Amino acid sequence: MFRPFFTRLVSCLLMFLFLAPLFLLAQDLKTIQLKDPDKKRGLPVMEALAVRASVTEWSEKELSLQDLSDLLWAANGLNRPESGKRTASSAMNAQDVDIYVFMKDGVYLYEAKSHCLLPVVAGDHRSECFPPRPPRPSQPGQPGQPTPPSPTREKETPARPAKPTGQQPPNPLVPPPPSAMAPAQPQPPLPAPVILLLVSDISRFRAGSDELKKEWAAIDTGIVSQNISLFCAATGLGTRPRASMDREKIRSLLQLKDSQLPLLNHPVGYKK
Numbered sequence: 001m002f003r004p005f006f007t008r009l010v011s012c013l014l015m016f017l018f019l020a021p022l023f024l025l026a027q028d029l030k031t032i033q034l035k036d037p038d039k040k041r042g043l044p045v046m047e048a049l050a051v052r053a054s055v056t057e058w059s060e061k062e063l064s065l066q067d068l069s070d071l072l073w074a075a076n077g078l079n080r081p082e083s084g085k086r087t088a089s090s091a092m093n094a095q096d097v098d099i100y101v102f103m104k105d106g107v108y109l110y111e112a113k114s115h116c117l118l119p120v121v122a123g124d125h126r127s128e129c130f131p132p133r134p135p136r137p138s139q140p141g142q143p144g145q146p147t148p149p150s151p152t153r154e155k156e157t158p159a160r161p162a163k164p165t166g167q168q169p170p171n172p173l174v175p176p177p178p179s180a181m182a183p184a185q186p187q188p189p190l191p192a193p194v195i196l197l198l199v200s201d202i203s204r205f206r207a208g209s210d211e212l213k214k215e216w217a218a219i220d221t222g223i224v225s226q227n228i229s230l231f232c233a234a235t236g237l238g239t240r241p242r243a244s245m246d247r248e249k250i251r252s253l254l255q256l257k258d259s260q261l262p263l264l265n266h267p268v269g270y271k272k
């Protein structure tokens, strides 16, 4: 029991030294050794498929270390150590999809071989890289919105002079009652406790045109994405695949190479 843990720890440390220049940005963060995946966890696959659905709101409850460990292993972990193969298939077994994990304290890179999280950048970058969608303007006729005039009704019924109501005209020195004021602006939703960013590095494909490599990258990313969605559906977590994100910010924050394509992100948290 002690030996595999020790080997993994050493392999994490070696990987850390290898990627040291990038990690200078993450001086405040430490490598997180993940727990062995709980392979007995969750609904059977058919029941998970029956409840899978994208969600848009997450509670503030944090994921436990076991949740995070199982989520990442399910997403693209090592499931056949003897061949180094993963839970997600990839074209030519290029294993091109990396998972960056955005959390409150910083961004980490999932290292499947040693099943650990390597620090990349300290600080909370969730809202900056994955800005929430601006709230949709409420529809006319909804509370707080004027009902548009109906052109047919206007034609049919000529406007009548307003009946005296006995009410005083509004006094400009007295603030209007709260009901008459503009409706409060909705607050942007809180980011999910964890956002997984799927980045394909197309330089890992040993053959093929650039166009073909981008096609494989998108397919491989979709396979990891579905692993995440099914794991969440099976374990009561909520997620949603999203293509929308601030790619420029992400590129400069993570110092991505031109061959690294951020393709999808998955907020993950307990459902509200």
Ligand SMILES: Cc1cc2nc3c(=O)[nH]c(=O)nc-3n(C[C@H](O)[C@H](O)[C@H](O)COP(=O)(O)O)c2cc1C
Residues within 6 Å of the ligand: 052, 053, 054, 055, 240, 241, 242, 243, 244, 245
């Ligand atoms: C490739 C892809 C990109 C998506 N991008 C976004 C996105 O940027 N924002 C978002 O809110 N949902 C996004 N979605 C989620 C879809 O809107 C959602 O899957 C769809 O409405 C079907 O709902 P369901 O997942 O519950 O079946 C994306 C889904 C996929 C597969």
